[in-house]
Amino acid sequence: MEEEKEDGTGSPFGPYLESLRRELENQDPRFTIALVVALAVVVITCVFLKYFLTSKTVRTAVLLVGLCDAGKTLLFARLLSGKFKRTQTSITDSSAPYKAKSDKASTWTLIDLPGHDSLRSQYMEKFKSTARAIVFVVDSAIFQKEVRDVAEFLYFLLTDAVISRNVPTVLVACNKQDITMAKSAKLIQQQLEKEMNTLRMTRSAALSSQDGSVGGSVFLGKKGKDFEFSQLPMKVEFLECSARGNKGEDGDANIESLEKSLARL
């Protein structure tokens, strides 16, 4: 009776807590241990889930992208093995670990994506979140004819939501410099800037998709001023290289500048 009176004046949960305490004391100690262990497991699982769900994918890949026939697969072969290999149009991606020649460079994965129009987008979707750097290979010899296609691809690369969030380094490799008609990197940069200037205007006026999503929501560069690659949040570097090399099939490739830039990553 005294106990009941005391409980009446205490918290409303008093009687329940009392009964719980009495139950626990009556039970075996094993029950309490089991209860504690179960609680611990639940807590640990929650922590793990949180950790896995919010962990970012580590970005260790360097992607080789570009139009069809730009020389990506040969560049891939040269960077990895230094040998010349005959190549055909790629249908799937190839990947391999790569270690740059300098001492303090880390290893990452070099991934060669197919450049064909119908495959380009789905492979980009797959690999863009793991990209730490993107090597955009351009065929310098026939650049004049392909200016618009190159610019369009580069535009889509730069305005992609995931890429503009992760801001990987972009290296534009002007390949096929061994051909006499090849344009220099500086010229290619100027032409691309002009083309991107027009593109960002037409693309923002493009029709929206049938389910309502609007493409091209990211506006490149600064409004009002002509587009320049330096206005972008990511680092864009232009360099020249030649995967085939000046001495034909047996000679070495002229890819020192590319290797140096890759080592600096």
Next chain:
Amino acid sequence: MLDFFTIFSKGGIVLWCFQGAGVTESFTGPVNALIRSVILQERSGNNSYTHEALSLKYKLDNEFELVFVVGFQKILTLTYVDKLINDVQLHFRDRYKNELDIKGSLKLLNSNFEFEDDFSMLLREAEDSSKARSPASMRTFNESLKSQKTVKSMIETKGGDKIKEQGGKKNKNAKKEAEPVKVDPGKTTSASQKPVENGSQGLTPEEVMQKNREEFFRKRMGGNVEKPSKSPKPQKPKEKQRRVWDMGGSKAEDLDYSHPNDNGTQKAGYQGPDAHIESGMQLNPMKGDLLSVDYEYSEEEDVGEEEEEEEEEQERMEITNTKRVPKKGGGFGGMFGMLKGLVGAKSLSREDMEPVLDKMRDHLIAKNVAAEISTQLCDSVAKKLEGKVMGTFTTVASTVKQALQESLVQILQPKRRVDILRDVLDARSQRRPFIVTFCGVNGVGKSTNLAKISFWLIENGFTVLIAACDTFRAGAVEQLRTHQRRLNSLHPPEQHGGRPMVQLYEKGYGKDAAGIAMEAIAYARNQAFDVVLVDTAGRMQDNAPLMTALAKLIAVNMPDLVLFVGEALVGNEAVDQLVKFNQALADHSMSDKPRLIDGIVLTKFDTIDDKVGAAISMTYITGQPIVFVGTGQTYNDLRSLNARAVVSALMKA
């Protein structure tokens, strides 16, 4: 004999190649063309391809991600090529299994594949095997049976008919022993066993007996007609006998099916002009309820229906039987088999994929993809997955669905997207108008979508000239004039420097469409319009003169963009329409690089919920992208295609 043979990985690195003697051109070009047009466009159903003078055959190895390609001159017909490819594939895999097995391409790059000796050995084997089965040489005269017959037997006598027939029969039976002849056994055995010597004139007793036996058997068999002998028969007896049909009656009255019942319904319409009723026919007065369908017809129909039902039931039974068989194989062992199928590396075979592919094909057809295209797609996916090793915890169904989804997305994005605004700016800088032509069958929405596109263009600040080249349909010109007025009221000339944004160029009805188009383009050039939209009349694809007229319009005016307007409701017709339109454009153009359809406008997209298969059919056939999607009838209902959304709607259950 072969021009070249290459083995390369799907990632593009050539592992080994062989170039035939005397061949100097590099094979990279043709192989790239093969990859682009066949493998990437999902047409890998049949495995050969021709490129200029070369004929290419290929085989995909999906387990190790390799492609084997052989090329030879188109004019040669080499029979051993298929076998050679298969042998080479098996050999190469066995020999280099270790190098190929590892994921990642480093090993591929660094290893050297010395395959020449094996290849030459296999090539020699294949060539020898093909030579072994050389075609049968012709028999010399001495070997043939004709030399064994005496000349006398071939002379025509009064009874020569029979003798010749016998000789002919014997020869036929000797030569055609492989053919299934549903002939009574007596004839063949007696004829073949009989000695070849055919000696004397007249019939020997055995021949008489044989003849009688034939007659007897013929009468027993009834309608068993003898094969007409190829040797010319001697003249028949003089009079021509009247032909007697077995099934036909002999009286004219038997052919009179006119019944008092059905005469009334047919003749009723013709009563007007001549009320004169022939004596033989009786009209049934139409009093009271309508009579049911004629008894004879209904009987035939019932019988036909019953037969059809029986066939369907049989088919259904067969299908259910085949479906039941794999389930029966389950049970206790099947439970573990299912688990085994989930875990562990298992390579896909055709039989595993068959049921899933059939289901997928039916699903695609239910979503309004044309039937032949669904079949081709499923074949191509099967080719791409055959022999592939599945990862753990993936079922066959999920792998196949994934592959199908990827190939569908691939098909819907064939080329670089057509950026019309960019091209118009280009044309403006070159001081010429950008010409777009709309073509299609009747009633798909050409004029409506033309108005929508011109609205979009004037919203972006371009001036548009509409050329009314539909001079056939009543009200076509007025329709375009109404659109022009509305568009100009939405964008009044005062806002745009005093110049109307949309103008209509029309010359009324009945004139030649190609001429009007040419004048309109010249006018646009003079007045510095940015875009010319040419509206043509709708026409059916098998109407040859109209297709010729359209081809002439396009060939003469050389538009920058030829858009085919197709509605999303079309089903299997889409295949026929596009093929015939492209064919007509290719046939009737004078140049060797004809202008074909450059893009597709998919209209009435709001009327289909998720049966979006027409998009797939159209892009698969032409290989051109879908440029615009029309989703309604107001000016704002113009969209661009989102490939992923369409494919997910297509794959949704």
